[in-house]
Amino acid sequence: MNDTLTYPVELRPDDNGTVLVTFPDFEGAHTYGDDEDEAQARAVDALVTVLDEYIRTEREIPNPSTGDHYVAVPALTVTKLLLYIAMRRQRVTKADLAERLGWHKPQVDRLFKLFHQSRLDQLEQAFRALGMRLVVTAEHAGTQLLPCPGRTKPKGRIISVPAKVRSRDFDLSR
Secondary structure (H helix, E strand, O other): OOOOOEEEEEEEEOOOOOEEEEOOOOOOOEEEEOOHHHHHHHHHHHHHHHHHHHHHOOOOOOOOOOOOEEEEOOHHHHHHHHHHHHHHHHOOOHHHHHHHHOOOHHHHHHHOOOOOOOOHHHHHHHHHHOOOOOOOOOOEOOOOOOOOOOOOOOOOEEEEOOOOEOOOOOOOOO
16 A cells, blocks of 8 residues: 555546546545635545545545546545554454553544544554554655555646645754
8 A cells, every 4th residue: 555645536627617526546536626726625625534434434445546636645644544454454343452452442433533633642552552553754845756566656746735844844864
């Protein structure tokens, strides 16, 4: 799976003068905007909404396919998705995870609500309970996406990305 989770989107004019956004990897998922900029801005929210529904209904998260335009999943959402995927692969239920962590089940449930602002330390604890560790990286905004094993680098442009570390904000050379 691509660590950045950039999913392809298709942008096309709709019959009422708006721009329609569809997601090839998620049948029936779509949004729109009055213009391309608004459509791109709404695409992130629409993607997170459909991913939230996939988790709620315990469906497998599809690997991103290729396309001409991409929407990047926000970093906290990627972390939650990776936890969800790891649990599915290990066949660990939310109740199992709650027991391993010594938490109440509603606390674990919140880790998987994509619109809930979970704390990173709680997600780290959950990964540790699965025998994993969370690794966070930062890159300059101009850095190209690296291909993941068995997959080629996306050919198009990313139209919406989470905030990036800018070199003028931090000295990353130390």
